[in-house]
Amino acid sequence: MDQELLSVASEIEKAFKSLIKSGRPDITDDENNSLIESLYVDLFDNDYILKQVLDDNHTLLKGRRGTGKSTIFLRAEQELQKSKKMFAIYINLQTCYEEVKSANSDEENLALTKYLTYKNFLTEILKSIQKRFSSKFSSDKEFEDLFKAIEEGKYIDKDFQRSIDVTSIQSQEHKKDIGGKLSLKDVTINAAHNSVDKNESTVSTKVTELRIFSIHEILKRIKEIAHKRGISKIYLFLDDFSELNLDSQKVVIDSLIAPIISSYNETYKVKLAAYPSRIYTGNIDSTKLPSYALDFYDAFEQSSNTYVDVEVLAIDYIKRTLTRRLEIYTENQINLEEIFDLDRAPLEEYLKTLFNCSASIPRSLGFILNYAYLSSINKGNRITIENINTASIKYYEENILADFINDVRFKQSFYDDKDLLDQLAQKNLMDKIIEKLFNVKREMIDQYQKGTLKKQIFVDSLKQYRKGSMYWLPTSHFFINQETEKLLKTLELYFIVNKFNEGSSREPGKKISYYGLNYGLCLLKRIDYGRPAFRRTYDYWRQEEFNLNEYIPRVISNIEIIKCESCNKIYDETEYNIYLNYKRCFKCTEENTVRVTNKFQTKFKKKIEEWHEKRLPDSYINILRILYNNIDVEMTAFEIGTQIDRHHLSVTQAMRPLVSNNYVRYKERDKRYYKITDTAVTRFFSDTLNTIE
CATH class of the missing domain: 3.40.50 (Rossmann fold)
Structure with a gap:
């Protein structure tokens, strides 16, 4: 147990939590003086x-x-x-x-x-x-x-x-x-x-x-x-x-x-x-x-010659951000190298892992490091890669996925067709991409074991990274033509995918964009992340197995279903075009009964109704989100208000209906200390879509 680390553990925790703050993140010291000027790190x-x-x-x-x-x-x-x-x-x-x-x-x-x-x-x-x-x-x-x-x-x-x-x-x-x-x-x-x-x-x-x-x-x-x-x-x-x-x-x-x-x-x-x-x-x-x-690829690609340069700049931003926070909060008592277990891996590997799991987004970095803190520094141990990986899964499950599939304030990209790419359809698209990339790995290993795998780049990877019966073959990234990448923009808004690079397509005059699945998602779904170190990014990610240019639009098109509401006959597009001339169902002959719908609307009708019942003002949802993210901690109205840019009296006022609806409970000592209830967790943050058959 590292006693020196324990002596400044609370200050390290404050440094990590300061990255999480949303809204007006006016971070202050114990005397209420703003620390923003000294903490600010530019891209x-x-x-x-x-x-x-x-x-x-x-x-x-x-x-x-x-x-x-x-x-x-x-x-x-x-x-x-x-x-x-x-x-x-x-x-x-x-x-x-x-x-x-x-x-x-x-x-x-x-x-x-x-x-x-x-x-x-x-x-x-x-x-x-x-x-x-x-x-x-x-x-x-x-x-x-x-x-x-x-x-x-x-x-x-x-x-x-x-x-x-x-x-x-x-x-x-x-x-x-x-x-x-x-x-x-x-x-x-x-x-x-x-x-x-x-x-x-x-x-x-x-x-x-x-x-x-x-x-x-x-x-x-x-x-x-x-x-x-x-x-x-x-x-x-x-x-x-x-x-x-x-x-x-x-x-x-x-x-x-x-x-x-x-x-x-x-x-x-x-x-x-x-x-x-x-x-x-x-x-x-x-x-x-x-x-x-401000997102890492869009920010750094103009000042970089290669993707490797982009990654170097993004990792440097993480390093500068964490170095500054630790300097200020621990008053130079501990440096960046001292919070990681360098006996197990070099500092560069820790920073690269943090880049992979956070995409250099400060708030994501704060959540992951705060989760990692609980299983390491809080116990007097330095952070390991395993701690970061476990924290990445927790962050994905409890924050990213919860926001994506349960938040009734769902925000779509303006590129989306509102009737087609709704929240349920986006969840289906995510699942299909995960399934596709996982199967690429499984098929490659199967071919390799049978001796039928022809691509040397995959053969070399499987040979080099095999440990006993375990194989490491990364299939976390894929590419799509830029003219159709708009289909991914909502998943990107919710951090399900991140854009990593752009390049030339094999089709003349066209460009492609490279995307990667969320790091924590990959760990959870047993998809190996990244690329083999001995291969250039361009070589590996550009393999045709990672081409989802036709696959993603096909998934989207399959979301639509053309069906007679009277007899349930399913129509293809050719049949539907003929139907439009006569407006009578081919099977039951009823008039005006054939509709084009999102096939998930019927399947999830009850769940959609439940979501509408859950609607609360955004400010209430924000309060519940802060309490959920600090589920083991009692928080005052002032502490909550500093994270959502609201006066503590406004938070106190919002607590009245939240308490009366059994979404929040509190204990009163010198002041009121609030915690989220199991009712609110189940209602607003449980993984409801994954439980629907």
């Missing part, structure tokens, strides 16, 4: 990404969850606060969207939802600007007068007047909320008439005018006031953009962001954070909104 030398966020251009940061977008924004804000000529406004767009959903539960009211999105986002900008100005200029009559005028409705945009039909299911006491004048707190709606049915539960309202505050005039006036006080630039940090659905993103971009970019270039600087493949930019000129990737 590139000389804080290149940070400098792009601080420059005079509008900026789009693209990265999957946990890649550090919010941390970069927070670090940039701290830097801007040092200047008297600039100030920053941070807005969490997911929060705005939550308010829209709770205010408008009728999802069919798309028009009203769009306007509520507009209103909430603009209101959040105004409130943030007002708060920042108030802190910078304690008493400013000119600014107070502006907000008084806004409250009185003097900045209404007449161009946004619309006539729409709204049907709202409301209780009698809330009917008055449909019409009337709403100010900065609400959209202004003038109702022409209300019709109420006899049971007085449904109000059908014809809205003849929907009045929205004009962003143009308000921002122009704010700019004038700011310039008088020596403020030349106002930075708008817009986080969690991809948490919005496509319709809401269109509202925010077309009605708000695009006008700011085109009309207020010298004063307002838009800094947007989003997920790759889940972002709408409308007609914004890409030269006016340059994007910077």
